[in-house]
Amino acid sequence: MTRTLYANGKTGQVFIYAGTQDPQTFDRPRGETYNAIHFHSDLSYLGSSQVVEATITHPKRQKGEQTDDKFFGLLETDPYSVPLQGTHEYILGKHSAGVDAPFVSIYNGAQIPAGSIIQKVEESVRAVSLFLTGGEVRVFENWATFEHSLPAVTRTYKVYLFETLFEPSGRTSIRMLPDRFTAGFGKLDTNYRYIRETDTPDLYLSVGRSADVDGGGWKTSSPDGASVTTASYSGGFVGAPGRGVKV
Amino acid sequence: MSFFASNDRIEVTDTNGETVFDTTTPMPFITTEIVTQVMHTFPDSGDEPQYQITKTRPPFDSKPVGTCSEIRCDDDDAADPCYRVEWDPEWIRAWNKVLPRDHISTYTIGSIDAGYEPDFLLATGELVRVKAGRQKDFGAFISSVPQGERISVDGSIVLETAYEIGGPAWLSRVMSVYVEGNSVKAEFKHSNVAYESRLEYRDLAGCYGKQSEGATPLPDDLSSRWEISFRILVGKFTP
Numbered sequence: 001m002t003r004t005l006y007a008n009g010k011t012g013q014v015f016i017y018a019g020t021q022d023p024q025t026f027d028r029p030r031g032e033t034y035n036a037i038h039f040h041s042d043l044s045y046l047g048s049s050q051v052v053e054a055t056i057t058h059p060k061r062q063k064g065e066q067t068d069d070k071f072f073g074l075l076e077t078d079p080y081s082v083p084l085q086g087t088h089e090y091i092l093g094k095h096s097a098g099v100d101a102p103f104v105s106i107y108n109g110a111q112i113p114a115g116s117i118i119q120k121v122e123e124s125v126r127a128v129s130l131f132l133t134g135g136e137v138r139v140f141e142n143w144a145t146f147e148h149s150l151p152a153v154t155r156t157y158k159v160y161l162f163e164t165l166f167e168p169s170g171r172t173s174i175r176m177l178p179d180r181f182t183a184g185f186g187k188l189d190t191n192y193r194y195i196r197e198t199d200t201p202d203l204y205l206s207v208g209r210s211a212d213v214d215g216g217g218w219k220t221s222s223p224d225g226a227s228v229t230t231a232s233y234s235g236g237f238v239g240a241p242g243r244g245v246k247v
Numbered sequence: 248m249s250f251f252a253s254n255d256r257i258e259v260t261d262t263n264g265e266t267v268f269d270t271t272t273p274m275p276f277i278t279t280e281i282v283t284q285v286m287h288t289f290p291d292s293g294d295e296p297q298y299q300i301t302k303t304r305p306p307f308d309s310k311p312v313g314t315c316s317e318i319r320c321d322d323d324d325a326a327d328p329c330y331r332v333e334w335d336p337e338w339i340r341a342w343n344k345v346l347p348r349d350h351i352s353t354y355t356i357g358s359i360d361a362g363y364e365p366d367f368l369l370a371t372g373e374l375v376r377v378k379a380g381r382q383k384d385f386g387a388f389i390s391s392v393p394q395g396e397r398i399s400v401d402g403s404i405v406l407e408t409a410y411e412i413g414g415p416a417w418l419s420r421v422m423s424v425y426v427e428g429n430s431v432k433a434e435f436k437h438s439n440v441a442y443e444s445r446l447e448y449r450d451l452a453g454c455y456g457k458q459s460e461g462a463t464p465l466p467d468d469l470s471s472r473w474e475i476s477f478r479i480l481v482g483k484f485t486p
Contacts, residue, residue: 003257003270016257016270018486031362034278038257038270038485044277046369046482080412083385089393100478102369103399114398115391115405123410127391131398132371140393147413162369164277164480179262181248188268190248190261197273197484205275205367205482209423209434210402214349216440218405218419230408232415232440240402240425243366243484245275 003038007183012173014184015040041168041184048193048247049101049163052093052137056157058119058126061086061143061150085144092130092137097161103137104203105130106158110226111203113210117228118155121148130159137161160203160247165192193247201244208240273484275367281357281479286472287435289380289420292348294466297443299340300328316344343383343444345467350437356424357431359481368431370424370479372400380471382409384446388418388471400424400477406435407471409442417442418469424479431479439469 006023007014015026016038026033029040037043064082097103105112107128112118114129124145131138137159143150168185175182181190204223211220214235221227223242251258259268268274298315315329318339359365375395379387388407392398403423408416418439425432444467 002254003252005252005257018270031360034360034363034483036486037276038274039268040276044280046275046277046480083412085389099397100371102371102478102480104369104401105399113402113404114400123413123415125389125410127389127405127408129391129393129398129404131393131396133396138393138396140391140396142389142391144389144410146410166277166280176250177248179248181250181259181267188259190259190267192267194267194274196266196269197275205369206402207365207367207426208402209425211405211421211423212403213419213421213436213438216347216417216419216438217415218408218421218438220403220405222402230416230419232417233419243273 007173012171012185013041014173014188039184039188041187043187045165045187046102046195047163047165048195049097049161050095051158051160051247052095053156053158054092055154056090056092056139057152057154058141060152061124061126061145063124063145063147063149081145081147083144083146085142087143088141090139090141092139092157092159094135095132095137095161096135097132097163099132099134101132101161102164103132103159103161106160106203108156111222111224112226113220113222116220119150119153121150122146124148124150126150126153130157162195195245195247197243198246199244200246202247204242204244206240206242210239212237270485273486275482275484277480277482278363278365279357279359279481281431281477281481283356284474284476285354285356285433286474287352287354288378288472289435289437289470290350291468291470292439293346295344295346297342297344298329301340341448342446343465343467345382345439345442345444345469347441348437348439351434353432353434355430356433356477357479357481359426359429359431361429363483365426365481366484367482368401368424368426368479369482370400370477371397372478373397373476375474376471377474378470378472380407380469382442382444382467382469383465384444385409406473411442412445420471422473422475424477426481431481433475433477435473
């Protein structure tokens with residue numbers, strides 16, 4: 001199909017679209033026109049800002065002392081370990097993307113929702129969420145032990161932070177230099193690293209749910225196919241498909 | 248840097264020869280930004296007191312011992328373990344049973360243009376559990392959400408979980424952000440099966456014609472309240 005590159009001498013807008021329609025069709029990108037637009041200076045784009053990757057050793061979490069205290073005596077006839085739980089934070093690395101930057105978390109090569117379990121010994125669990133402060137990427141751990149201790153475990157986390165190009169910069173419609181190309185007030189710039197679809201993705205983007213609850217349990221199913229299910233989950237959740245992108 | 252344009256393709260590369268833009272490769276762009284807040288309260292699931300009389304006096308000491316949701320203090324029924332003329336205080340045990348419940352609430356948190364289908368959401372949120380649901384035996388439900396910190400909420404997140412001793416989860420709660428039609432939705436979903444508390448209450452007064460208030464187990468309070476500040480980017484891939 002024909003591709004059209006159009007630059008408006010009055011407004012400075014630049015757009016590239018599929019087809020040969022009147023350029024005025026794309027003066028104001030919206031709804032139905034999105035399906036034909038390859039680039040538009042009024043739209044906002046996503047680029048890779050930073051990739052933070054680190055390996056963390058989570059320490060052993062000891063199970064509670066054994067007791068036959070009558071506190072639980074009604075339904076427990078054997079001694080049991082007092083249930084314990086706690087939290088801890090770890091610094092994964094520095095970032096400069098801003099505290100509200102969009103980001104995607106990867107654990108052991110899988111895209112994980114916040115609150116995912118990263119270690120399980122029988123019913124004792126260790127779950128994490130990755131989060132941003134103003135300058136750091138951190139891991140929040142919540143652990144709970146019942147009849148089994150959680151041994152120390154080493155886990156590698158990777159976080160892709162995205163930069164968003166919302167605001168136009170300067171007055172240049174199109175400029176070509178030997179070492180740089182810019183168009184659309186800086187929205188298209190060879191100095192920028194745009195994410196693009198690929199068959200060998202670093203991560204997936206999706207529009208649907210990635211977890212469900214049923215029968216008292218839960219299941220996560222990420223667009224990359226990774227899944228975690230608690231034993232009591234009784235539903236049929238399969239997750240939503242995603243589109244893979246390279247950073 | 249190179250700029251290549253033919254009838255059906257436009258491609259731009261940087262000084263390293265890496266492709267920066269190519270009309271043959273779909274590239275995501277942002278169509279809508281949504282900044283909003285949602286508050287949700289997960290309701291309680293309800294309770295049912297459980298009683299058990301472990302022993303009785305002659306001539307009724309051959310009666311079956313069973314679990315009851317109510318002790319009736321009246322003329323005795325030899326076959327009914329819940330029907331007593333009287334008992335000694337140490338012979339009754341009481342505990343709470345949480346009733347099973349499934350719950351789902353959905354909020355519309357943004358709208359998008361008609362005429363196209365978004366391909367992705369990139370969502371972050373600051374979540375605060377204003378009120379934590381709790382069971383009286385083990386305390387507040389386990390949550391791996393850092394309070395008031397910015398986490399990724401693409402798709403769904405696990406908000407809260409509670410486990411049986413030596414067993415699987417009996418309560419789970421998740422929150423999902425997704426697109427439905429021309430709306431962006433936030434969905435809060437809860438599921439719990441029946442759970443019998445490990446916390447036992449002793450009857451202090453016995454039953455001499457009237458059920459003792461001292462034997463009534465306290466209900467568990469499963470209700471949680473969450474406040475979430477979202478930043479959601481709605482996006483589409485180029486053709």
